[in-house]
Amino acid sequence: MAHMIKPQIILLKDGTDASQGKGQIISNINACQAVVSIVKSTLGPRGMDKLIEEGNGTTITNDGATVMKKLNIVHPAARILVDISKAQDNEVGDGTTSVVVITGELLKEAKHFLEDGLVAPQIIKGYRTACNLAIQKLMDMAVDLKEKSAEEKRAMLIRCAETTLNSKLVADYKTFFAQMSVDAITMLGDDLSVSSVGIKKVTGGSVTDTLLVEGVCFKKCFSYAGFEQQPKRFENAKILLLNLELELKAEKDNAEVRITDPDQYQSIVDAEWNIIYEKLDLIAKSGANVVLSRLAIGDLATQYFADRNIFCAGRLEVEDLERTRRATGAEVQTTAQGITPSVLGSCGLFEEKQVGAERFNFFTKCEKTKTATILIRGGAQQFIDEAERSLNDSLMIVRRAMKNTKVVGGGGAIEMELSRYLREYARTISGKQQLVINYFARALEVIPMTLAQNSGADGTKVLNQLRQKHAAAGPEGRWFGVDCMNCTVCDAFQNYIWEPVLVKESALNAATEAACLILSIDETVKNPQSEKPQAGPKGKGKGKGMGMPMGKGRGRGARVLKG
Template sequence: MSMRQPVFILSEDTKRTRGRDAQENNINAAKAVAAAVRTTLGPKGMDKMLVDTLGDVIITNDGVTILKEMDIEHPAAKMVVEVAKTQEDEVGDGTTTAVVIAGELLKQAQELLEQDVHPTIIASGLRQASHKCQEILENEIAVDVEVDDKEKLMKVGETAMTGKGAESARDTLREIVVNAITAVADETEDGYQVNVENVKVQKKVGGRAKDTQLVDGMIIDKEKVHPEMPKSVENAKIALISAPIEHKETEVDAEIQITNPDQLQQFLDEEEAMLKKLVNKIKESGANVVFCQKGIDDMAQHYLAKEGILAVRRARKSDLKKLARATGGNVVSNIDEISEEDLGQAGHIKEKRVSNENMLFIEDCKNPRSVSLLVRGGTEHVVDEVERALEDALKVVAVAVEDGKIVAGGGAPEVELAHRLREYAASVGGREQLAIEAFANALEIVPRTLAENAGLDPIDALVDLRNKHEAGEKAAGLNVFDGEVIDMWEAGVVEPLRVKTQAVDSASETAVMVLRIDDVISGGSGSGGDQPDMPGGPGGGMPGGMGGMGGMM
C-alpha cells in the first residue's frame, strides 16, 4: 500500500488556527479588550493612565481614547476597538458601553458553543435579538424632545459629562453646551441638522474648569500683526481674505536688469504702490478688520495700521470658514473684487490676554451660526480631559436635537430590553431561543458593571432592577451614589436614543462577525493572528509597559 504525500498549500512560516481553538482565541481577545475598559463605566468609573513610548501621559476614562492609545495587536481585538470608534463617530458617547456589551455577548456565546450550539444558530439568534431591541427602543422606551426644551437637553449634556474630568463644573458647562448647539443647529425640512464642527473648542491652561466660557462668535488664537493697529474695534466690518496681501510674483521666471540706482528706486516704488493699491481696495470696501489666510507684507501691515485697520495673518482655513458662518461674511480669494456685500459683521472685536498670550475675541455677532468655547483648567491634563468631556457632551446634545428622541440612563434601558427579550425568546422557540436569552443576559452587564464600579453588590442591584421592571417601571435605573433603584427621568439621567441603538447594533454585529470566524491564517511570523500563549489574547505590546491586560478578566 503506497503512502500518500501530504499537500502543502501555505508557506512554512504561516500560522493557522482552526475550529474551536480559533473561536476561543478570538473571543478571549475580544473579552480582554472589554475588560480593559470595563472599570471606567459610569459616574463612579475609574481612570486609566496611558503612557506612550515617548513618555507622554494621558489620564482619562473615555473608552475610545483608551482603546485608541492602547497598542493592540490581535486582529479580533482590533475589531472590538472598531466598535468604540464607530460609536464615537456616530454618537460621541457610550463607547465603553458598546465595547462592554460586545465583550459580554461573546462571553455568553462562548458558553453556548461549549454546549455544542452551532455558531450560525447563535449568530442568527443574536441578529433577531438585535432587531427586536431596536424596535423596543424606538417604539416603546424613547421619549420625544424638542430643540427648545433646554431643560431636558441640559440633562443629556450633564449625563454625558458625569464621571469625567469636567464633573465639578458640569452645571456651568451643561448650559454652555446646550446654548452652543442650539446656536449652530440648522433647521431643515425634516427637523434639525447639527454640525459639531461649527463649535470651535479652544483650550488654554490656567483658571478652573468653571471659567470655561461661550463666545457668541469666534475666538482666534492670533494677535494683530502690527503694534500700531487698534486693540479693539467696535461695529466691526470684517474682510475674510484667502489670498496673500503681498506683491504678486511673476508667473514666469523673469529677470530684471537694473543699471542705475534710480531704476532700483523706481522698482521699489512700484512694489510699494501695488501694496498701497491692495490696502486701498480693502479700505474702500468699508472693512476695518482683516483676517488673511496667507501672509501680509511688512509694508502692507504699515499701510493697514495707518488706516486704523486691525489685521491678522496666517489664519487657519477652517477658522475663516467658521468666521464666515459667525459673521455672515464671504471668504474672498481676489482682493480686487472685494465689496461691501462680502464683509462680515460683529458688535466688537477685542484683543484679550489669556494665560499670557493674546487672543482675538469676535463677539456680539448678529446671528452667529458658528460659536466658540474657551476651555480652562488648572493643568494641561485637566484641560485635555475637560475638552474630551465637553466634546462628548456637544455630540450627544447634537444627536438628541437631530433625532428628537431620548431615553433614560442608569442601566434602565438595558434591564427593560433584557426583560422584554426573555419574553420574546419564549415565542421564538428552537435553538435561536438560547441565543436571544444570551443576548438578554449580556445586556445586563451594563447595570452590573455600574454597581461593581460604585462598590455596590451587583447581584442585589440586578434583582432590585428586575423586580421594578417586571412591575412595569420602564425607567427604573440604578442610583450609583446610594445604591437605590429610582426613576431615571426624575433623577435627570438622560441619554439620546442613538447612544443605545448604535451600541446594541455595533456590539451585536461585531460579536456575530467574531463568532463566524473558524479559521485564522496569519502570514509569517510577527503577525498577531495566533497568540494562544498570551493571557486573554492581546495582552502584550501596550505602551508604557501596560502589558498583559488580558489578565484583568
C-alpha cells in the same frame, strides 16, 4: 491496500501564519476580552480614569473612544472594538464604553456556546434576531418629548447632557457645562454642525471661568512689528477674509527673472513693491477695517494697515477662518482684485482681549451667527484636555437629542427591561435559538452589573433587586436602574437620569454587528512583510519569492504538506 493520501499544496508565501477553526474564533474572543477588561472599569459616574503615557505626553481620560484609540491595539480582531467605539463617538458622541462592554459580554457568552459544540452561524442568527427584537422594544418604550413646551425641551436637553457628564472628570460642574452645551447648540439655529462650535483651551483660572462666546474667538495670530499700533476694537466692523499672502517675498517665489544689465535690478525691486502696494491699496479701498488671512501678512502690510487704522491678522487656522465666515457672512477671497461690499462680513463688535496669559480676538453680536465658541479654563493641561473631550460628548448628545426628542431611562434601566423582555420572548420559541436569545438577554445585564461594581456596591445583590423590580412592578417599575451614588436602585426616569434613545439604539446595533463579525472569522492569515526586490528585469529579481513565475525558484512560493 491502504488508501494513498494525496499531498496537500497550500499556495502561501514562506513564513505565512494561518490559524483556523474553532480555536481561532476563541483566540479572537480572548483577545477582545483582554481589551474589554481595560475599559470596563471606566463605565459610570464612579468609573476610574486611565493614565496613558505616550511619547508626546500623558493623557488622563475615562472616555471609551479615547482610551481605545490611545491603546494602539495591534491584534486584528481586537481592532474591531476600536472601530466600533470610534464609530459610536462620531455618530452619537456618548456610549463609547458601553458599546465595547456589551460586545465583550456577547462574545463571552458565545465562547461558552462554541466550547459546548454550537456552531458560530447559529449563534450569529440568534444574536441578530435578539438585536432586532431589542431595538423594536426600545422604540416602543422610548418617551417622546416632542409635544413639550420650549422650557420643558430645554430642561430635557440639560438632563441628557448632565447624564453624559455624570461619568466625566467635570462631573462636579455638570449643570454648568450642561447648560453651556445646550446654549451653544441652540446658537447654531437649523445648522446643527458640531464643527460650528469651536473649543479653545487656556491654562489658568478656575474651571468655572469657562466662557461661552456667541460668535467666534481665537488666539492672537503670529504678528509682525507695527501690530501694536493697530486699533483693537471696532463697533459694526467690516471684515475681509483672504486666502492670500501679503509679503514681499511672494512675488520672487513665483517667477524667474533674468537680467543682462545690473541697472535693471532696481526696476525689478520697484516692480515687486508696486505689486504689493497695489494689493494693499485695493484692500484699504474696499472699506474693510478687519482683514484676516489664512496665509502670512508680512511686516510691510502690517505697518501699512496700522497707518490706516485697519486691524489685520495672518496665518489663521482653517477651522477659525471657516467659523468666522459662517458667523460674519463674509466670503473668502483669493485675490485683492474686484473686492465688492457684498463679499465683506460684518459683526456688531470686534475686540482683542486678554484671557489668562493669552490675547484673543473676539467677534460678537453677529446678525448671521451660526457659530459658538467655548473657551475652557482650568489648572493642569491634562484636566483641560479631558474637559474638552467631555464637552464634545455633551455637545454631540444635545445635538442628537434636539433632532430626536425620544429619551429612555439611564443607569442600566433600559438594559434590564430589554433583558426581561427577551427572556420572556425566549420562552415562546423552541430549539437552539431559545438558548442564544436567552444568553443575549443575560449579556445586556453587564451594564447595570458593571455600574454597580464600579460604584463599590454588591453587583449580584443590586442585579437581583433590579430583576425583582422589573419582573413584578409592571410598567411603573420598568425604569428602575442603578443609583451609583447611594449604591442601591432607583427610578432613573424620576431622578432625571435620561439618555437619548439614539445612544442605546446605536450601541446595541454596533455591539451586535461587531460580535457577529468576530464570530464569523474562522481563519486569520498573516503575511510576512514583503521584501523589495533588487533592481533587475522582471522575472530576475533577487527578492524572496518575488519576480519569479509560480512553481519555479526552489519552492519559495509554496509549502508542501505530505499526508
